[in-house]
Amino acid sequence: MIGRWLSRLRARREQRIVERRTISDALWLETLASLPFVARRSEADLAELRRLSSLFLDEKEFSGAGGLEVTDAIALRIAVQACLPVLHLGLPLYRGFVGIVVHPDEVVAPREVVDDDGVVHQYDEVLSGEAMGGGPLMLSWTDVRDAGESADWAYNVVIHEFAHVIDMADGEADGVPPLANLAERRHWEAVADEAFQSFCHWVDEGRDTTLDPYGASGIDEFFAVAVEAFFVAPDGMRAEHAQLYALFAEYFRQDPAAQPG
Numbered sequence: 001m002i003g004r005w006l007s008r009l010r011a012r013r014e015q016r017i018v019e020r021r022t023i024s025d026a027l028w029l030e031t032l033a034s035l036p037f038v039a040r041r042s043e044a045d046l047a048e049l050r051r052l053s054s055l056f057l058d059e060k061e062f063s064g065a066g067g068l069e070v071t072d073a074i075a076l077r078i079a080v081q082a083c084l085p086v087l088h089l090g091l092p093l094y095r096g097f098v099g100i101v102v103h104p105d106e107v108v109a110p111r112e113v114v115d116d117d118g119v120v121h122q123y124d125e126v127l128s129g130e131a132m133g134g135g136p137l138m139l140s141w142t143d144v145r146d147a148g149e150s151a152d153w154a155y156n157v158v159i160h161e162f163a164h165v166i167d168m169a170d171g172e173a174d175g176v177p178p179l180a181n182l183a184e185r186r187h188w189e190a191v192a193d194e195a196f197q198s199f200c201h202w203v204d205e206g207r208d209t210t211l212d213p214y215g216a217s218g219i220d221e222f223f224a225v226a227v228e229a230f231f232v233a234p235d236g237m238r239a240e241h242a243q244l245y246a247l248f249a250e251y252f253r254q255d256p257a258a259q260p261g
Protein backbone atom coordinates (compact mmCIF):
# COMPACT_ATOMS: atom_id res chain seq x y z
CA MET A 1 0.00 0.00 0.00
CA ILE A 2 2.67 2.49 1.11
CA GLY A 3 4.79 1.51 -1.88
CA ARG A 4 2.00 2.23 -4.32
CA TRP A 5 1.21 5.53 -2.62
CA LEU A 6 4.88 6.57 -2.78
CA SER A 7 5.24 5.71 -6.44
CA ARG A 8 2.06 7.69 -7.26
CA LEU A 9 3.46 10.62 -5.30
CA ARG A 10 6.75 10.39 -7.20
CA ALA A 11 4.98 10.17 -10.57
CA ARG A 12 3.00 13.33 -9.72
CA ARG A 13 6.14 15.17 -8.60
CA GLU A 14 8.00 14.15 -11.77
CA GLN A 15 5.06 15.21 -13.93
CA ARG A 16 5.14 18.69 -12.36
CA ILE A 17 8.89 18.98 -13.05
CA VAL A 18 8.48 17.84 -16.67
CA GLU A 19 5.77 20.47 -17.17
CA ARG A 20 7.96 23.17 -15.63
CA ARG A 21 11.02 22.05 -17.60
CA THR A 22 9.31 21.60 -20.96
CA ILE A 23 11.69 21.13 -23.88
CA SER A 24 10.41 22.97 -26.97
CA ASP A 25 9.74 20.90 -30.10
CA ALA A 26 12.19 23.04 -32.09
CA LEU A 27 15.06 22.49 -29.65
CA TRP A 28 14.25 18.78 -29.27
CA LEU A 29 14.27 18.16 -33.03
CA GLU A 30 17.44 20.21 -33.50
CA THR A 31 19.15 18.15 -30.80
CA LEU A 32 18.02 14.82 -32.30
CA ALA A 33 19.23 15.92 -35.75
CA SER A 34 22.74 16.35 -34.31
CA LEU A 35 22.73 12.87 -32.72
CA PRO A 36 21.88 10.19 -35.32
CA PHE A 37 22.52 7.33 -32.88
CA VAL A 38 19.73 8.79 -30.71
CA ALA A 39 17.40 9.86 -33.54
CA ARG A 40 17.10 6.27 -34.82
CA ARG A 41 15.49 5.10 -31.55
CA SER A 42 11.80 4.13 -31.40
CA GLU A 43 9.08 6.72 -30.67
CA ALA A 44 8.58 5.21 -27.21
CA ASP A 45 12.30 5.45 -26.39
CA LEU A 46 12.45 9.05 -27.60
CA ALA A 47 9.41 10.06 -25.53
CA GLU A 48 10.98 8.55 -22.39
CA LEU A 49 14.34 10.14 -23.24
CA ARG A 50 12.68 13.56 -23.53
CA ARG A 51 10.91 13.07 -20.17
CA LEU A 52 14.14 11.94 -18.44
CA SER A 53 16.06 14.85 -20.00
CA SER A 54 13.65 17.33 -18.36
CA LEU A 55 14.17 15.64 -14.99
CA PHE A 56 17.95 15.57 -15.55
CA LEU A 57 18.03 19.30 -16.40
CA ASP A 58 16.07 20.00 -13.23
CA GLU A 59 18.41 17.93 -11.02
CA LYS A 60 21.80 18.98 -12.35
CA GLU A 61 23.58 22.33 -12.21
CA PHE A 62 25.49 23.40 -15.29
CA SER A 63 28.28 25.94 -15.30
CA GLY A 64 30.50 27.20 -18.08
CA ALA A 65 34.27 27.60 -17.73
CA GLY A 66 36.76 29.53 -19.86
CA GLY A 67 34.14 32.06 -20.98
CA LEU A 68 31.67 29.46 -22.25
CA GLU A 69 28.00 30.24 -21.70
CA VAL A 70 25.93 27.07 -21.23
CA THR A 71 22.88 27.68 -23.42
CA ASP A 72 19.70 25.56 -23.32
CA ALA A 73 20.91 23.85 -26.50
CA ILE A 74 24.25 22.88 -24.90
CA ALA A 75 22.60 21.63 -21.70
CA LEU A 76 20.05 19.57 -23.64
CA ARG A 77 22.72 18.06 -25.91
CA ILE A 78 24.49 16.82 -22.77
CA ALA A 79 21.28 15.74 -20.98
CA VAL A 80 20.01 13.59 -23.87
CA GLN A 81 23.29 11.67 -24.19
CA ALA A 82 23.66 11.29 -20.42
CA CYS A 83 20.12 9.89 -20.14
CA LEU A 84 20.53 7.35 -22.95
CA PRO A 85 22.34 4.71 -20.82
CA VAL A 86 19.80 5.04 -17.98
CA LEU A 87 16.77 5.16 -20.29
CA HIS A 88 15.28 2.09 -18.58
CA LEU A 89 17.15 2.34 -15.27
CA GLY A 90 16.20 5.87 -14.24
CA LEU A 91 18.18 8.78 -12.82
CA PRO A 92 18.96 7.43 -9.31
CA LEU A 93 22.29 6.09 -10.68
CA TYR A 94 23.33 9.74 -11.18
CA ARG A 95 22.37 10.86 -7.69
CA GLY A 96 25.97 11.03 -6.46
CA PHE A 97 26.75 14.43 -7.97
CA VAL A 98 25.06 17.64 -9.09
CA GLY A 99 27.55 19.89 -10.91
CA ILE A 100 28.50 19.67 -14.59
CA VAL A 101 31.28 22.01 -15.73
CA VAL A 102 31.51 22.62 -19.47
CA HIS A 103 34.77 23.88 -20.94
CA PRO A 104 35.01 25.29 -24.49
CA ASP A 105 37.58 22.65 -25.46
CA GLU A 106 39.90 20.00 -24.02
CA VAL A 107 41.62 20.83 -20.74
CA VAL A 108 45.30 20.31 -19.97
CA ALA A 109 45.77 18.94 -16.46
CA PRO A 110 49.24 18.81 -14.87
CA ARG A 111 49.93 15.33 -13.44
CA GLU A 112 52.66 13.82 -11.31
CA VAL A 113 53.70 10.21 -10.86
CA VAL A 114 56.42 8.74 -8.67
CA ASP A 115 58.23 5.74 -10.20
CA ASP A 116 59.66 2.72 -8.37
CA ASP A 117 62.95 4.55 -7.75
CA GLY A 118 61.14 7.44 -6.09
CA VAL A 119 61.74 9.79 -9.03
CA VAL A 120 58.89 12.26 -9.63
CA HIS A 121 57.73 12.59 -13.24
CA GLN A 122 55.60 15.54 -14.26
CA TYR A 123 53.49 15.50 -17.40
CA ASP A 124 50.39 17.08 -18.89
CA GLU A 125 47.26 15.06 -19.49
CA VAL A 126 44.78 16.31 -22.10
CA LEU A 127 41.20 15.71 -20.95
CA SER A 128 37.99 15.85 -22.97
CA GLY A 129 36.04 14.96 -19.86
CA GLU A 130 36.46 13.78 -16.31
CA ALA A 131 34.19 12.14 -13.74
CA MET A 132 35.17 12.09 -10.08
CA GLY A 133 33.45 10.35 -7.19
CA GLY A 134 30.98 12.91 -5.78
CA GLY A 135 31.44 15.17 -8.82
CA PRO A 136 31.57 17.64 -10.43
CA LEU A 137 31.71 16.17 -13.90
CA MET A 138 33.79 17.98 -16.53
CA LEU A 139 33.14 17.97 -20.30
CA SER A 140 34.69 19.63 -23.35
CA TRP A 141 31.98 21.28 -25.46
CA THR A 142 33.96 20.70 -28.70
CA ASP A 143 33.88 16.95 -28.03
CA VAL A 144 30.20 17.00 -27.00
CA ARG A 145 29.27 19.02 -30.11
CA ASP A 146 30.98 16.57 -32.49
CA ALA A 147 29.29 13.48 -31.00
CA GLY A 148 27.25 12.82 -34.16
CA GLU A 149 30.36 12.41 -36.33
CA SER A 150 32.58 10.81 -33.70
CA ALA A 151 30.04 7.99 -33.27
CA ASP A 152 31.62 6.58 -36.47
CA TRP A 153 34.72 5.73 -34.45
CA ALA A 154 32.78 4.72 -31.32
CA TYR A 155 33.76 7.89 -29.48
CA ASN A 156 31.34 9.68 -27.16
CA VAL A 157 32.65 11.76 -24.27
CA VAL A 158 29.29 12.22 -22.48
CA ILE A 159 28.45 8.50 -22.41
CA HIS A 160 32.07 7.70 -21.46
CA GLU A 161 32.00 9.98 -18.39
CA PHE A 162 28.51 8.89 -17.33
CA ALA A 163 29.62 5.26 -17.65
CA HIS A 164 32.25 6.13 -15.01
CA VAL A 165 29.47 7.62 -12.86
CA ILE A 166 27.45 4.38 -13.18
CA ASP A 167 30.58 2.32 -12.40
CA MET A 168 31.25 4.44 -9.27
CA ALA A 169 27.61 4.42 -8.10
CA ASP A 170 28.45 1.47 -5.79
CA GLY A 171 31.48 3.32 -4.43
CA GLU A 172 34.25 1.76 -6.52
CA ALA A 173 35.69 2.45 -9.98
CA ASP A 174 36.18 -1.23 -10.82
CA GLY A 175 34.28 -1.62 -14.09
CA VAL A 176 31.31 -3.21 -12.31
CA PRO A 177 28.06 -1.21 -11.99
CA PRO A 178 25.76 -1.62 -8.96
CA LEU A 179 24.32 -5.15 -9.09
CA ALA A 180 21.67 -6.99 -7.08
CA ASN A 181 23.85 -9.69 -5.52
CA LEU A 182 27.23 -11.41 -5.35
CA ALA A 183 26.34 -14.03 -7.97
CA GLU A 184 25.56 -11.30 -10.52
CA ARG A 185 28.80 -9.59 -9.62
CA ARG A 186 30.86 -12.78 -10.12
CA HIS A 187 29.18 -13.35 -13.48
CA TRP A 188 29.87 -9.75 -14.54
CA GLU A 189 33.53 -9.97 -13.53
CA ALA A 190 34.00 -13.25 -15.43
CA VAL A 191 32.51 -11.91 -18.69
CA ALA A 192 34.18 -8.49 -18.43
CA ASP A 193 37.62 -9.92 -17.52
CA GLU A 194 37.60 -12.28 -20.48
CA ALA A 195 36.63 -9.45 -22.86
CA PHE A 196 39.28 -7.20 -21.31
CA GLN A 197 42.04 -9.82 -21.72
CA SER A 198 41.15 -10.37 -25.40
CA PHE A 199 41.01 -6.63 -25.97
CA CYS A 200 44.43 -5.98 -24.38
CA HIS A 201 45.86 -8.74 -26.54
CA TRP A 202 44.40 -7.19 -29.73
CA VAL A 203 45.74 -3.75 -28.74
CA ASP A 204 49.21 -5.25 -28.12
CA GLU A 205 49.07 -6.79 -31.60
CA GLY A 206 48.22 -3.39 -33.06
CA ARG A 207 44.91 -4.66 -34.35
CA ASP A 208 42.21 -2.17 -35.39
CA THR A 209 39.42 -2.36 -32.80
CA THR A 210 35.99 -0.73 -32.55
CA LEU A 211 36.72 0.11 -28.92
CA ASP A 212 39.20 2.91 -28.22
CA PRO A 213 42.64 1.36 -27.41
CA TYR A 214 42.65 3.67 -24.37
CA GLY A 215 40.38 1.03 -22.82
CA ALA A 216 43.45 -1.19 -22.36
CA SER A 217 44.73 1.16 -19.61
CA GLY A 218 42.54 -0.49 -16.95
CA ILE A 219 39.30 -2.38 -16.31
CA ASP A 220 37.50 0.89 -15.36
CA GLU A 221 38.46 2.57 -18.65
CA PHE A 222 37.61 -0.63 -20.54
CA PHE A 223 34.10 -0.48 -19.05
CA ALA A 224 33.73 3.19 -20.07
CA VAL A 225 34.89 2.73 -23.70
CA ALA A 226 32.83 -0.46 -24.06
CA VAL A 227 29.67 1.34 -22.84
CA GLU A 228 30.43 4.21 -25.24
CA ALA A 229 30.71 1.78 -28.16
CA PHE A 230 27.60 -0.18 -27.02
CA PHE A 231 25.46 2.95 -27.42
CA VAL A 232 26.98 4.70 -30.46
CA ALA A 233 28.58 1.87 -32.51
CA PRO A 234 26.65 -1.22 -31.31
CA ASP A 235 27.20 -3.40 -34.40
CA GLY A 236 30.99 -3.16 -34.16
CA MET A 237 30.96 -3.64 -30.40
CA ARG A 238 28.75 -6.75 -30.67
CA ALA A 239 30.94 -8.23 -33.41
CA GLU A 240 34.05 -7.95 -31.22
CA HIS A 241 32.57 -8.68 -27.79
CA ALA A 242 29.38 -10.73 -28.22
CA GLN A 243 29.18 -11.90 -24.59
CA LEU A 244 29.89 -8.46 -23.15
CA TYR A 245 27.32 -7.00 -25.53
CA ALA A 246 24.70 -9.45 -24.24
CA LEU A 247 25.63 -8.63 -20.62
CA PHE A 248 25.24 -4.89 -21.30
CA ALA A 249 21.93 -5.42 -23.16
CA GLU A 250 20.57 -7.24 -20.11
CA TYR A 251 21.90 -4.71 -17.62
CA PHE A 252 20.84 -1.54 -19.49
CA ARG A 253 17.58 -3.24 -20.66
CA GLN A 254 18.29 -2.04 -24.20
CA ASP A 255 19.55 -3.56 -27.44
CA PRO A 256 20.96 -0.63 -29.46
CA ALA A 257 22.05 -2.87 -32.39
CA ALA A 258 18.44 -3.98 -32.87
CA GLN A 259 17.17 -0.43 -33.49
CA PRO A 260 15.69 0.23 -36.93
CA GLY A 261 17.74 2.34 -39.36
Ligand SMILES: [Zn+2]
Pocket residue numbers: 160164221224
Ligand atom coordinates in the same frame (compact mmCIF):
# COMPACT_ATOMS: atom_id res chain seq x y z
ZN1 LIG B 1 37.65 7.43 -18.68
